Amino acid sequence: MHNPLMTLRRTTLDGRSGGRVLRDVDVAAALAVCAQDPVGSVLASTRLEHAATAGLRSAGGQLWGFARDGVLVAVCWAGANLVPVVPEGAPQALDALDAFAALGRTAGRRCSSIVGPADVVLALWSRLRPVWPAAREVRDDQPSMVIDHDPLIAPDPQVRRSRPEEYDVVLPACIRMFTEEVGYSPASGPGGPYELRVRSLVAQGRSFVRIERADPGTPDARTQRVVFKAELGAVGGGVAQVQGVWVPPDRRGEGLSEPGMAAVVAATRRDVAPVVSLYANGYNTRALAAYRAVGFRRVGTYATVLF
Incomplete structure (x- = not known):
């Protein structure tokens, strides 16, 4: 049987202890660290699985690691988001957080958020807060939920994967959701990073929607709009994380969310991750x-520090 610890030792860190920026050769060891908490680390593992095939440079960030006697015990993905992965019970966990904070102080704040399991995120932020610019908001109680079985309610048959030709219908709904959730618009024009992100999710089959036409007889009867949407924002380690769940305000309370999410769960477990x-x-x-x-159960707590 494959032993992740042996993988850690084979991808040696030269017997050293402490924190440093890791290289492509260390990605397998980093994924083994993430595997100790697949749900808590999915935002990092989705990047690392990409890096395992295309390299860290292609994955769009840096990988920080903390080793004890040459064995990697904690990692931190430093990209658009800062994602610390310090498994529960990891040796010298506090030292790992100190090391990641030191790397963060040296690099300066380049991320839009720190996100992940609450205890680790808040501990890292307490170390960075004296030197980084003030956070715009700290969300310290975000229940982390999972489902690993069929949904408990019938899926909405009208919820399906977005099609590339529907991008112009999907994008406005994504922008509205983001603006409501975060407090500012992510839009930066055609070819901007958010627009490219939405287009990529549609192309990868990770965008789910229910699209309806306006009521017949109205001036905009031919107009289509999204009345439910969700994306698989991160997929790694056998886990698919749903993000961006949204129903327009005028359609809330109609029972679209539950069967919509059931459809997302059923399709995701069938085609993407268990x-x-x-x-x-x-x-x-x-x-x-x-x-x-739908059948989700709480397994922990996330936190997000927004800048």
Whole structure:
């Protein structure tokens, strides 16, 4: 049987302890660290699985690591988001956080958020807060939920994967969701990073929508619009994380979310990964109740520091 610890030792860090920027040769060891908590580390493992085939440069960020006696015990993905992965019970966990904070102080803030399991994220932020610019918001209670079985309710048959030719219909819904959730528009024009991200998710089959036409007889009867959407924002380690769940305000309360999410879960478990995860703000009791109705259960807590 494959032993991840042996992989860690074969991809040696020269017997050293401490933190440093890792290289392509270290990616397999980093993925073994992530495998200790697949749900908590999915935002990092999705990048690392890409790096395993195309290299870290192509993955769009740096990989930081902390080793003890030459064995990698914690990692941190430093890209558009800063994603620390310090498995529970990891040796010298506090030293790992100190090392990642030192690397973060040297590099300066380049990320738009720090995100991941709450205890690790908040501990890392407490070390970076004195030297990094102030956070715009700290969301410290975001229930982390998973489902690893068929949904408990019938999927909405009208929820399906977006098609590339529907990009111009999908993009406005994505922008509205992001603006509502984060507080500012991510749009930067054709070819911008957010626009490219949405286009990529559609092309990869990771964008799910229910699209309807306006009511017949109205001036915009031929107009299409999204009335439910969700994306698989991260896929790695056998886990697919759902992000961007949204129903337009005028259609909320119609029961679109639960069967819509059931459709996303069923398709994802069939075609992408056996475990589907998500995280949501603790105050969003309506959304959390909808996820529980589908069959999600809470397994932990995420936190997000927004800049």
